[in-house]
Amino acid sequence: MTDLTTSVPARTASAKLPSPVRLGLSRAALETKMFFREKDAVVFTFSFPIILLALFGSIFSDDLPGGITVSQLYTAGLIGAGVMGASFQNLGISIAVDREDGTLKRLAGTPLPRPAYFVGKMLSVLVVAALEVAILLAIGVLMYDLKLPAEVGPWLTFVWVFVLGVSGSALLGIAASGVPRSARSAAAVIAMPFVVLQFISGVYIPFNQLPEWLIRIASVFPLKWMCQGFRSVFLGDAGAIQEITKSYELGRVALVLAAWVIGGLVLCLTTFRWKGRRDG
């Protein structure tokens, strides 16, 4: 093999590369800024659960056994759906767009450490999802008599369900972003399974009205378990009787959501493409 000698004055030899942590945070700030400036994405992400909550809360005002209202049930379910919308759906579509509009290619050509891109996406999703939850809770409390838990316990449950749920769904969204053939088809390809999942995961239709095989399918995915966790927080012990197993099964919720975080991470690491299909 021939020796290829090159000598170029290194302009930057003395300067240190910026820290990956700082770049991850700076990506997060930028992603969040871009998200809120993209009016379509904001409307797409926020409006759906909010409109549905207002709608369902007004249509169904009956009480369930245990002094729980149907609207309370929907608040908890739509928080789950809202969180998954802000993470899975939002990332699945936005990364498909990033892949096509040149964002990923440009970033891959810079010294940005690649994990910083994902850290940015994940953190910005956490911000968006937290905001969505706050809005839904405000609607629930102000319009539909949702009682917020007074003790610390349920809030701790809320925090871990939220963090695990957002992380798992976000990673699943990153992996799913490779499925659509183009940015144009991304909204349909990503939103379709998500809508189906909402119908079979107890967001709109209570489990006691679903056939068992559908519940089994739903049990594979994180949404059912997220909603179950949120119901435990906002409906309390009185609502446990409405569950199929008469219990919120928080241990299984934690297990399934954690499995999705790990599974999602593996899926991302093995399938993520920095190139668009057009780039070969």
Next chain:
Amino acid sequence: MTTAIEVQGLTKNYGDVRAVAGLDLSVRQGEVFAILGPNGAGKSTTVEILEGYRSRDGGEVRVLGHDPGHPTRAWRSRIGIVLQTAEDAAELTVRETLRHFASYYPAPRDPDEVIDRVGLTEKADVRIRKLSGGQRRRVDVALGVVGNPELIFLDEPTTGFDPEARRQFWELIEALKDDGATIVLTTHYLEEAEALADRVAVIAKGRIVAEGEPATLGGRATAKARVTWADGSVETDTPTKTVLELSHRYDGEIPGLAVRRPTLEDVYLSLIEAPRD
């Protein structure tokens, strides 16, 4: 003379198709090097391998002394890439985008200075979505140079430009060259290569078919000249002599006189035709 890029025997296949077939190339530090070639000749593949975007199947490649097949952050911070088509960061302003990208590099240029350099000072606080196509390309160039790279890749930078925007763009490239950067440029415009490049290479069928200064490429400087005038035309090695004779014949001004050497385009077209046989 030190080299910025050294390529020996580069090969790349896509399935059964041999896109790059043993390509040799050497780019000197501080020069503007243009790569010409028809679509599908292996031009983009070659450049993407040099940029560290694409893997290669064979050959030796060194870009700034480093194998681009294994890009590192330190190496990436020394090169700048101006992409062919990008519509990203539409909702950010020019200044926000430049500042953000500058933060990736260990010793970036001042973003405001770069914005000024590409002539976008007036548009600095405008969202990129609202820029014209030419202004958008200037942002791409600004992003490619904000890291203060030693080597800049420009992939068909002026496609879709009107003639005035192209002239302004050329001035920008000249300025970057004066700053000491090495520039590798692919283009479809022969006059662009002629105006900007110190040396050009023509790729056809995955190989370099000619390499040299634009003025002498493919024996251009020594090729026969064609002298045309109102009543005739002749191809000759000694055009000056022909013109003198004609001048005597017409006793002064020769009607419709033109002396023409092969243009870079003539040479280019004959070069890319040749290997097809």
